[in-house]
Amino acid sequence: MNIPYTVEARPDSGLANGKLGIWLFLASEVMLFGALFSTYILLRVGADTWPHGELSVPLGAVNTIILIGSSVTMVMAWASLKMNNWGRHRMFLALTFLLALVFLVNKYFEYEEHLLAGEGPNHNTFLAIYYTLTGLHGLHIVGGMIVMGYFLGPGAGLWRRNPAQFTNRIEYTGLYWHFVDLVWIFLFPVLYLL
Amino acid sequence: MHPDSEDVQKSVRSYMIVFAMLMVFTLVTVGVARLSFAVPVAIAVALIIAAMKGAMVAGVFMHLSHEKRWVYGTLVLTVVFFAALLLLPVITSLDSLATGNPWVR
Numbered sequence: 001m002n003i004p005y006t007v008e009a010r011p012d013s014g015l016a017n018g019k020l021g022i023w024l025f026l027a028s029e030v031m032l033f034g035a036l037f038s039t040y041i042l043l044r045v046g047a048d049t050w051p052h053g054e055l056s057v058p059l060g061a062v063n064t065i066i067l068i069g070s071s072v073t074m075v076m077a078w079a080s081l082k083m084n085n086w087g088r089h090r091m092f093l094a095l096t097f098l099l100a101l102v103f104l105v106n107k108y109f110e111y112e113e114h115l116l117a118g119e120g121p122n123h124n125t126f127l128a129i130y131y132t133l134t135g136l137h138g139l140h141i142v143g144g145m146i147v148m149g150y151f152l153g154p155g156a157g158l159w160r161r162n163p164a165q166f167t168n169r170i171e172y173t174g175l176y177w178h179f180v181d182l183v184w185i186f187l188f189p190v191l192y193l194l
Numbered sequence: 195m196h197p198d199s200e201d202v203q204k205s206v207r208s209y210m211i212v213f214a215m216l217m218v219f220t221l222v223t224v225g226v227a228r229l230s231f232a233v234p235v236a237i238a239v240a241l242i243i244a245a246m247k248g249a250m251v252a253g254v255f256m257h258l259s260h261e262k263r264w265v266y267g268t269l270v271l272t273v274v275f276f277a278a279l280l281l282l283p284v285i286t287s288l289d290s291l292a293t294g295n296p297w298v299r
Contacts, residue, residue: 013264023265027272034276042283057224064220072213075255079209082202178255185247189240193227 007164022172026179029140033183036136040129040190051126054119056110060192063106064184070099071181074174081167086159089170090152096177097148100141107138130191137187140180147173212254219247 005017013020044050077092114120114127121131151170158166223243231239253259258269 014262015264020264020268023268027268030272030276031279034279038280038283041280042287045284046287057227061220061224065217068213068216068220071251071255072209075209076206079202079206083199175256178251182248182251185251186241186244189223189227189244193223194233194237194240 007162007168016168018168018172022175026175029179033133033136036129036133037186037190040133043125043129047125051124054114054126055130055192056113057192059106059110060188063103064188066099066103066106067181067184070096070103071178073099074177078167078170078174081159081163081170084163090156093148093152093170097145097152100145100148104138104141104145107134133187133191137180137183140183144173144177144180147176208254212250215250216247219243 003017007016009015010017073092073095077089077096080086080089080092111131119127121128151166151173155169156166158169223240226239226243227236258265
């Protein structure tokens with residue numbers, strides 16, 4: 001059985017199934033992170049004092065640059081497929097995966113420094129919301145890496161069988177990845193700078 | 195090559211320009227945070243810069259600048275519910291139980 005509209009657009013929406021599907025999923029993700037940002041606002045407004053300088057701004061800035069870089073390599077991975085350049089696609093997708101890994105390694109060292117100093121989520125309200133927001137974001141990074149790993153590995157075979165469908169799947173992966181980057185673009189100033 | 199590969203080739207230049215601008219805005223964000231603004235001003239400036247960066251990622255990388263109506267419709271609904279999500283807890287803290295003012299309904 002062939003699932004329709006995986007490549008060609010539906011006549012009513014003008015979109016392939018996966019494109020609308022990923023945008024609907026991202027809409028739900030906006031609500032998920034929105035709830036936590038709302039929590040942050042409420043906690044901060046209700047607090048008598050709020051800690052400053054607990055997080056390393058240089059490390060946060062480096063992680064921001066890494067994630068923005070990974071967004072560029074992700075969109076280039078898709079663009080390379082549109083230009084029928086399989087080799088460049090593989091290079092850019094692998095680079096995106098590596099940048100995501102570096103981000104997580106930095107996060108690990110950041111968490112380790114705080115946890116060894118006894119500054120866990122129960123240390124104060126700021127750290128509680130910090131670990132919740134960045135922990136959930138980190139899990140989303142891992143999820144994206146699993147998908148990228150699949151398309152670098154066994155999923156790559158779809159390029160030979162149906163290149164248009166494979167290109168669309170990379171596009172949807174990219175949309176998810178750009179959203180993860182977008183969340184961090186707001187997380188960094190909110191947690192590290194304000 | 196795909197039929198629209200030439201369009202994609204032209205887009206590559208805009209991806210690089212947006213990347214450079216995102217780097218600049220990240221440095222500006224860090225630089226501005228070092229200035230001793232009043233808290234409301236600091237929050238406003240940081241969020242405006244973040245919103246500009248987000249708009250570039252959404253508009254160029256996520257191709258939202260030329261998407262179909264169904265995607266825009268989904269996002270408009272999302273914005274409405276997101277605004278409610280942010281405002282509802284704030285509104286609940288303004289009632290008489292929270293403020294202790296019996297004249298506030």
